[in-house]
Amino acid sequence: MDLELKGKKALVTGGTRGVGRGVVLALARAGVDVVTCYRTESEQVASLEQALKETGGDHHVVRADVADPGQIPGLLRTAGERYGHLDIVVNNAGAISHIPYGELPLEEWQRILATNVTGAHLVVQHALPLLRAGSSVISIGSKAVEAGIPLRAHYTASKAAIAGLSRSLAREFGGRGIRFNVLALGVIETENFHALPEAQRDLMTERYSAKTALGRLGLPEEVAGAVLWLASDLSRYVTGSTVSVDGGIN
Incomplete structure (x- = not known):
């Protein structure tokens, strides 16, 4: 099916690995021109650049850490200079850790929220001049907001904030024809998942697969x-x- 996305312009944060990489490549294969960013140099950066080159289109992989407010204006300036506008923004960059709530350091609480909430907020705010009627802003959320996950209170709080932010922005900018939605993910097989020790990976696969429809x-x-x-x-x-993109998890 042709979704008529060819020629549209997109920004995807955190697009060199995992879910973000899958999104970048899918958009590029659908004919979308994509700017994406990464925090640190890695093999994944070079391999994504090569994959995008082979796909064709006007794509750009730039270094920018959305947890650093000072780097976000430059990221959006790059997108604006390259494309002039944005049809699609995907807030994918995120951070997670697993810490008992009673032992959660303030610095770690702030790190998770700086990436998952403040980073997304600033990306959208700086993208506003580039958005137009028909633009779609998609933020990657989590089913953890509904389920609640031990050791991840800070992460869950950040994803709940993203859902509230998106709903409010949908109301505020609906008159301009700009849409805001969230995808609440279940457990997705990414590089980080496959990097787990085999026994832990097998246990998680069995446990979480059994929870899905x-x-x-x-x-x-x-x-x-x-x-x-x-x-x-x-x-x-x-x-x-x-x-929800969760396989029907309960």
Whole structure:
């Protein structure tokens, strides 16, 4: 199916690994020109650049840490200079850690919120001059907001904040024809998941697969499919929503 995305312009934060990488490549293959960013140099940066080169299109992989407020204006300036406007913004960059709440240092609370909430807020705020009627802003959330996860209170709080931010922005900018939605993810098989010790990985696969209606974990390209839908006119009457991409997890 042609989603009529060819020629559209997108910014995806944290796009060199995991879910973000799947989203970047799916958008590029659909004909979207993509700017994405990364925090540190790695093999994934070079391999994504090569994959985008082979895909074709006007793509740019730039270094920018969205946890650092000082680096966000330059990221959006790059997108503006390259494209002049943005049709799609995907707030994907995120941080997570697992710490008992009673032992959670203030610095770690602030680190998680700086990346997951403040970073997304500043990306959207600086993107506003580039957005226009029909633009779609998609933020990557988590089913943890509904379920609650021990040792992740700070992460869960940050993802709940993203859902509230998106709903409020949907109301504020709906008159301009700009849509804001959240994808609430279940457990997705990414590089970090596969880097776990085999025993732990097998245990998590068995445990979380059993909680889903589909009996398996998700893949980055399946998240990307939901992004493509929210980026397209097929979802033009969808805004302020949280869409679950979780395999029917309970």
